[in-house]
Amino acid sequence: MRALLIIFLFGTTMAFCQEKPIKIVTQELPNRLAFYAVNENEQDLDVMLKIKGTNFRQSSARPRLIRVPATSKVHMKTVVLIRGKRPSYTYDLVVNDSLSRRALKKEYKPVKINPKKQIVVYIPENCQSCDSLIVPLTNGKYLFKMHELGERPEIKDQLNRSFANRILLDSLETPIVNLGGKLFTKIENYDQLLSELKKE
Secondary structure, three states, rough: OOOOOOOOOOOOOOOOOOOOEEEEEEEEEEOEEEEEEEOOOOEEEEEEEEEEEOOHHHHHOOOOOEEEEEOEEEEEEEEEEEOOOEEEEEEEEEEEOOOOOOOEEEEEOOOOOOOOOOOOEEOOOOOOOOOHHHHHHHHHEEEEEEEEEOOHHHHHHHHHOOOOOOOHHOOOOOOEEEOOEEEOOOOOOOHHHHHHHOOO
């Protein structure tokens, strides 16, 4: 794979309510370099990417705002590399949360993001309602960790100590959920989990 000399410079305009800046990632293709915007925020944003540099060719069309939906990845632009040359480029990035009706809407891929509170789910051996939480979590936008207590006796021992042996883990029919260090035994579905995540 040919080595690329890449220089990044940011000129960003971002709204105050935006929690994380838009990330620009690249993918090397045969004789081309594709640029993608990754939005790890929980709100839609309009993004404009302007690229300057040498040893590549790009469309002369004027850059446009492109809608990058919440928790998604969108293709922004592809440049053509000059054979035998190493591209060197900078880019300016404009990010708006005031959405424009004129923004270009393209296909996007969902991405997983870290929630405000880390999610760890412990599955007791007799859990009857775990699928109603695990399935939507797996298909949802949040990153999470999961441990089956039947396969992790050391974690089971730690939980027993945390509960001061007041709860019989083997008898639990609901998952144990750790949200940012706080343990819950009454969260049975995804909606209840989202409700707890929103609490300060």
